[in-house]
Amino acid sequence: MNRETKKALTKQQLIASATALFRENGIHNTDLKSIATDAGVSVVTFYKYFDSKDALIREIANDELNNLFDRIMAIADSPDLTILDKIKAFATITATAQKKIATTYGPEMITLLETDDSHIRAVADTRRDTFFTTIIEQGRSEGFFSADVSTAAIRVYIDMFMSYDRQKTIALAQGEIDIKTIDQQLEQLFFYGLMGYINVDKRAQLDQIRQQNKG
Numbered sequence: 001m002n003r004e005t006k007k008a009l010t011k012q013q014l015i016a017s018a019t020a021l022f023r024e025n026g027i028h029n030t031d032l033k034s035i036a037t038d039a040g041v042s043v044v045t046f047y048k049y050f051d052s053k054d055a056l057i058r059e060i061a062n063d064e065l066n067n068l069f070d071r072i073m074a075i076a077d078s079p080d081l082t083i084l085d086k087i088k089a090f091a092t093i094t095a096t097a098q099k100k101i102a103t104t105y106g107p108e109m110i111t112l113l114e115t116d117d118s119h120i121r122a123v124a125d126t127r128r129d130t131f132f133t134t135i136i137e138q139g140r141s142e143g144f145f146s147a148d149v150s151t152a153a154i155r156v157y158i159d160m161f162m163s164y165d166r167q168k169t170i171a172l173a174q175g176e177i178d179i180k181t182i183d184q185q186l187e188q189l190f191f192y193g194l195m196g197y198i199n200v201d202k203r204a205q206l207d208q209i210r211q212q213n214k215g
Contacts, residue, residue: 018053072089072094132155
């Protein structure tokens with residue numbers, strides 16, 4: 001085994017030990033020495049790979065965020081999905097990833113990812129902005145978004161739409177509506193608004209507006 005391979009394996013072991021201890025004891029209750037001991041190395045060796053426990057956590061968080069957004073951008077770049085499908089996929093993939101992270105590292109990791117750590121937040125915001133820029137450009141090119149509506153307003157609107165999941169869960173639990181129907185109605189609301197322009201005549205008018213927006 002050459003030196004570089006050994007170094008890579010040691011680093012992987014430190015991350016694996018940290019992951020297991022975070023899950024078992026919580027991030028705040030796991031100290032640097034415990035991670036090094038579990039990985040079978042000295043504290044001095046630990047510092048050869050990470051400046052601190054926080055540095056190790058940041059690397060784990062960055063890896064998780066980048067893996068998540070790699071999947072999301074694959075969705076954004078798919079030519080076979082509608083804008084709404086992409087937004088739904090974003091929400092679904094994000095929720096699934098959060099559950100996986102909480103299960104793998106413990107709930108404290110989710111809290112850390114959501115707090116204002118400038119480095120972690122910068123990674124998340126940059127990748128998120130890239131995703132929404134991509135789908136907003138698609139929406140404009142397909143005529144779904146008027147040229148008169150700013151990108152900032154569209155972002156707020158999409159964020160509002162994505163936050164519906166909790167309220168949808170409550171409605172389903174109360175038995176007011178089934179999931180297929182509520183998803184169809186939310187899709188209509190997303191594109192046609194509360195006025196409900198979804199009959200044939202009105203839809204034709206809106207499709208004409210879409211064509212004008214595209215032009």
